[in-house]
Amino acid sequence: MTTMDYILIALKVIVGLSILNVWLVQNKKPTRWRGGNATTIIEEFKVYGLPVWFCYVVGTLKVLLALLLMASIWEPMLQQPSAIGLGALLLGSITMHIKIGDPAYKSFPAALFCLMCAFIAFGPQFF
Template sequence: MELLVIGIKIFIFISTLNVWLFRFKKKTPYRGSSSNSMREEFAAYGLSESIMYLVGGLKIASALGLILSIWFSWITPYAAGLMAVLMLGAIFMHLKINDPLKKSFPAFLFLVLSLFLIVVHLF
C-alpha cells in the first residue's frame, strides 16, 4: 500500500507541474471551452488573471506538499485536502460553462486520488 500511496503522490506532483509549468500556454483536450491556453481557459470561466496565478500557485504548493509528505507524512491530509478543494472548484468551473464531462475527468481523477490519500493517511 505504501508504494501505491507514493506512486499517487508522484503522479499528482508530475501531472500538476506538467499542466501549470510546461503546458500553460498550450492547448489540451481538457481545457475549458475551446481555450488554447491557461489564460484563455480562466477567461472562459469568468476568472481574472490574478485568480489564475493564485490557483496555479496553490496547486503547485499542494503538489510540492504531496512530494514532501513522502518523508513527512503529517503533511498528507493538508496537501491532499487543498488539492481536493481545488479539484472541486475545477469541476464546478467546467460544469458552469457547460463543458462536456470528458473535460472534467482529470479534475475528477485528482479529486478521487486526493481523497484516497486522506483516507489512507487517517486509517
C-alpha cells in the same frame, strides 16, 4: 514498508507531477481538457469568467500543494493537508467545467486526481 505505503507514494508522485506538468509545462499549450475553446490556462480562466490574477493565485496554490504532496513522501504530516487542499482546488476545476457547460470528459482529469487526493487524505485510515 507496506503495500499501502507504496500505493500512496505512487499516487503522490502521479498527482504531484501531473499538476506540475499542467501548470509549469503545459500552461501555454492547448489540450483537450481545457475549458470551452481555451488554448492556454489564462484563456481558460477568462472562459470561466474569472480574472487573470485569480489564475496566478490558483496556479501558485496548486504548484505549492503539489510540491508539498510529494514532500509528504518523506514528511508524513504534510500528506493530509496537501491532499485536501489539492482536492478542494480540483473540485473547483470540476465546478467551472460544469458552470460553462463543458462536456463531461473535460472534467475527467480533475475528477480522477480529486479521487486520488481523497484516497491519499483519507484512504489509509480505512485500509
